[in-house]
Amino acid sequence: MxxxxxxxxxxxxxxxxxxxxxxxxxxxxxxxxxxxxxxxxxxxxxxxxxxxxxxxxxxxxxxxxxxxxxxxxxxxxxxxxxxxxxxxxxxxxxxxxxxxxxxxxxxxxxxxxxxxxxxxxxxxxxxxxxxxxxxxxxxxxxxxxxxxxxxxxxxxxxxxxxxxxxxxxxxxxxxxxxxxxxxxxxxLDGSAPPAFEITPVAHTDALPPLEGASIVVSGGRGMQGKEGFDLLRTIAELLGASLGGSLPTVDAGWVPVSRQIGQSGKFVSPRLYLAVGISGTPQHLAGIGPDTPIVALNKDPCAPIFKVAQAGVVGDWQEMLPLLVRELKAAR
Ligand SMILES: Cc1cc2nc3c(=O)[nH]c(=O)nc-3n(C[C@H](O)[C@H](O)[C@H](O)COP(=O)(O)OP(=O)(O)OC[C@H]3O[C@@H](n4cnc5c(N)ncnc54)[C@H](O)[C@@H]3O)c2cc1C
Missing domain, CATH: 3.40.50.620 (HUPs)
Incomplete structure (x- = not known):
């Protein structure tokens, strides 16, 4: 055009x-x-x-x-x-x-x-x-x-x-x-609209929001279910990171829509993006800042995410993530 x-x-x-x-x-x-x-x-x-x-x-x-x-x-x-x-x-x-x-x-x-x-x-x-x-x-x-x-x-x-x-x-x-x-x-002047009465509601999601997060731990369809995301959540907690997911994981109900990253989700530009079980489609990558370093874990060595990742591990998250949790806990 x-x-x-x-x-x-x-x-x-x-x-x-x-x-x-x-x-x-x-x-x-x-x-x-x-x-x-x-x-x-x-x-x-x-x-x-x-x-x-x-x-x-x-x-x-x-x-x-x-x-x-x-x-x-x-x-x-x-x-x-x-x-x-x-x-x-x-x-x-x-x-x-x-x-x-x-x-x-x-x-x-x-x-x-x-x-x-x-x-x-x-x-x-x-x-x-x-x-x-x-x-x-x-x-x-x-x-x-x-x-x-x-x-x-x-x-x-x-x-x-x-x-x-x-x-x-x-x-x-x-x-x-x-x-x-x-x-x-x-x-400008004029009367202010009536103020809302604010009732604090206890938040069930203890992890920080995606907006402004300096580290994002994100999972894709390869996480295979909520249990996989529980592990990502633990890693996010240990790193003080936020949690994100691809569109299919939101569709499947493994993560709330407020945590969807991509073209039709949120745009993030953290200092580190850990992508686990995410293939790396253009629609997902559209939600990640161009200067953000990506570290990818995927069992498919040909996954497109490796073309944009600064560091990558070819492997199964079921083997790798428990090791990462152990190391992070030890480092604490
Ligand atoms: C208009 C439009 C808008 C869209 N907007 C978005 C958007 O905002 N966000 C978004 O994410 N998508 C969006 N999509 C969807 C997008 O096209 C892809 O379908 C989606 O990004 C794929 O998500 P995924 O990487 O989680 O799943 P998949 O592409 O299925 O990838 C799963 C990956 O997990 C790996 N894997 C499987 N098992 C394991 C294991 N045990 N260990 C390690 N790795 C494993 C596989 O090798 C694979 O690479 C949009 C699509 C359209 C058409």
Missing amino acids: SITSTQRRVVVLLPRCTPAYTDDRLLGAACGLANTSGQPLDVIELCSPDTAPTPLVMASASTWWHATHPALSQPISDSLVKAGLQALAASGLLAGSTPLLVLIPPGPQGCEVAARLATHLGASALGGCSSISLAGERVIAQRAGWGGRVEMTLHSDERVCVATLRSAGIAQDTPIAREKPCLRTLA
Whole structure:
């Protein structure tokens, strides 16, 4: 697909409660898209009034809107939708005739906020996209459907499109100029949505979440059942790591969907990814950062995972993992 010049303007809505690594990736992707479009990039940072602006170095001709709203002292989805709508209006971006692509960081809250914003704006809701490109004014978005079983390509010419985006699939062939953005402030007001009453619920899953984990221990269909994952869980506990799984293991109910890694699951970029009984399909690897060192254990020496792994062991996990558990316990 060839990319032609376009007038669509890219706007990033950035709730400050989002983990920083996601922000950086999303901003990098947005810079690439803005460069393609030849339009300035706008980043709207949504935060509470007591938060200082934290502009990042961006593509040339970008504006960093520091939008504060009292409701954001509790960054629940209601507050983010309310503040996001007000900020888009107050910035004047909605008023012009220029088509907009509004990008929001991924994750369950990002998806909810994106869908609700799109509804309020009468915009095209593109959902959680794995990649987005611009061709003329058209937005072309790739996303998974039916729990990741189909890959869809969406085309939209709506004046406003809203999407969450994982940066993994962004093609960035245009060099990005690095410049300090122009900083502008938007002091928004209005009543805060009623606060939720928060009731702490005891978590049954003691392992840390995938988001931000520095080590991920991950299992595939080769683990053959929940018992195999119990062993991976023990290893994760011993390493202080998080636990992940491939799509078939989620389908089989061996790991919760919140721990699925890949194109239709989560994106991780730990310092170490231990892949056990995972063949290494492109759909799974799409969920692992390109700089992440992978250590693979697979009984098939021809498994594709070995082509991308920094270190690999050909063997049966039933023999190897108990040895690893023993060594890790001894090392403690
Ligand atoms: C649109 C779309 C989206 C998708 N999204 C995702 C996604 O987000 N995440 C994802 O993971 N997949 C996704 N998939 C599915 C993907 O195509 C593969 O089916 C999946 O990644 C394979 O998972 P696996 O490696 O666990 O299983 P398999 O490919 O079956 O591999 C199992 C591996 O285990 C090894 N093994 C078996 N027994 C042992 C043993 N005893 N010891 C050691 N090794 C052993 C085998 O040699 C094999 O390599 C998607 C597919 C589509 C079409």
